[in-house]
Amino acid sequence: MLPSLSALRAFEAAARTGSFRAAAEHLSVTPTAISHHIRGLEEQLGTKLFKRSGREVVLTEDGQRLAETAVQAFGMLEDAVRAIRRTTRKTVRIAAGPIFTARWLMPRISNFWELHPGTGLEVVPTYQPGAQDRENVDIVIRWERMSEMPEEAVKLLELSPVAIASEGFLTRFGPVETPADLLQLPLLHQRNHWGWLDWFSAMGVRVPGTLRGPVFEDANVLLRGAAEGQGVIVGWLPLIDQDLAEGRVVRLFSEDITPTHGYFLDVRKGTQARRQTRDAIGWLTVQSTRIDPSRC
Template identity: 65%
Template sequence: MKPSLPALRAFDAAAQHGSFRAAAEHLSVTATAISHHVRGLEDQLGTKLFVRSGRDVVLTEDGARLSEATVQAFGILDDAVRTLHRDSRKVVRLAVGPIFTARWLMPRISEFWQAHPNIELEFLPSFEPGAYANETIDIVIRWDRIEGSDPKAIKLLELSPAAIASKAFIETHPAICHPDDLKRLPLLHQRNHWGWLDWFTAMNVAVDSPLRGPIFQDANTLLRGAADGQGVVIGWLPLIDQDLADGRVVRLFDEDISPTHGYFVEMRGGLAHRAEVRRVVEWLTGGA
């Protein structure tokens, strides 16, 4: 007897989500139903497909081989069904931070429309896109430190830090001669202190006491504060190129720091095999 399609679909969902409960929510069934299907599939095949790890499940070697096959099979099936609905609305939903949307995506969006007129993009702004658990999210574009990042992650853009402020702020603080001088000035932070800590380290400045200053989630708010003369911020090249060109802010030093942060692209769960999702990722990374 061949395994049933519902059993294979239940296995595929559990493999993609790493959890029977998450697979059940994705398929709108109970976790018991997922467990029953998987157990029956294991009995039919005579091998274990998962091992439990707390509330999650991890694929065995045989499970991983079957998962590769089900991803391809259901991907082919899904693509075939969508091909029969050529006139249907193909939507790809992205979770992404507001500054990346405004500074990197928006100037390129017409280019995407011209290349892919049948794909509609929906952007869900989030200050922490990687934390999105919404099953309708297809692609996450997250901001992270390069050091310690997943080596398998798809790197989209590398960012180098630069100390910036308004001309008015610099005029009222004329004693800025060395990077060490900034420790005595109002510093504005994005999300945490890592941006400034990485910058001081790259500039060979020891930070002997905790850094102070307000922390903002929205980098656009941070840049507005810098332009209004509220303090010194870390700007991320090349995202601030236009701000510098327009004179809204200026660089305090001519530092040349290797990239410390970046934007990474992640395709979510079982949706990664959808043709339109692949096309969007290829476009984002320059492959289309």
């Protein structure tokens, strides 16, 4: 007769994490409950599964044998449950960065409801759109360099970099006459320094040393900082069209740089079998080919 599923689950979590406390946090129970399950399992099997030394626990030889099978078995169960959930639910989960969600997806979302009233959309935030690290995410919107995307990737939007700041910032620090002048001004960065390095390179400016300035993940934070006069940022056309039109920021130059980055569809393996996912992919692809009326 097999031990209880609860006891085996507690053992698997403790074996995988190497800690009763960590196992308890993972299963949302108390460490005492984990200890009770393990003790009962050891009594039923007639062998010790862990060697205890203070708060640390180490698998015995028998514990190691059971752990190898338990971890594999529960992993298979979790995979099966996730697969069933993906095929039965009518909601499509999309992982996308905050600025893409706010500036590109939200203005178009009502059109999806009109065309697919029986399908729900759930948009979850991610600052690293290439990482599919969330359960049941069907589609990831990736922000990458154009040159680094595979040929089969589905492109949604091309982005061109421009230098932007507020009028107040220019009054305080200006005038800015050449791109090289920006090397002496406060610069704000998104994720890393490569955005500015690429911009300077495209403008023919040699960067003599390491660029300085704070780095932020969320582009919306950068736009707010630029609008409040905290520094100059690399803005991405067409995502900042509204900010420019309403005067929150201004372009410092009339640069015409070939698109360097873009947003791409990354579809989780196996999810295209669902009609709802295929509908969402088709809708996103069609939206990417339409002209935004606000830019006409």
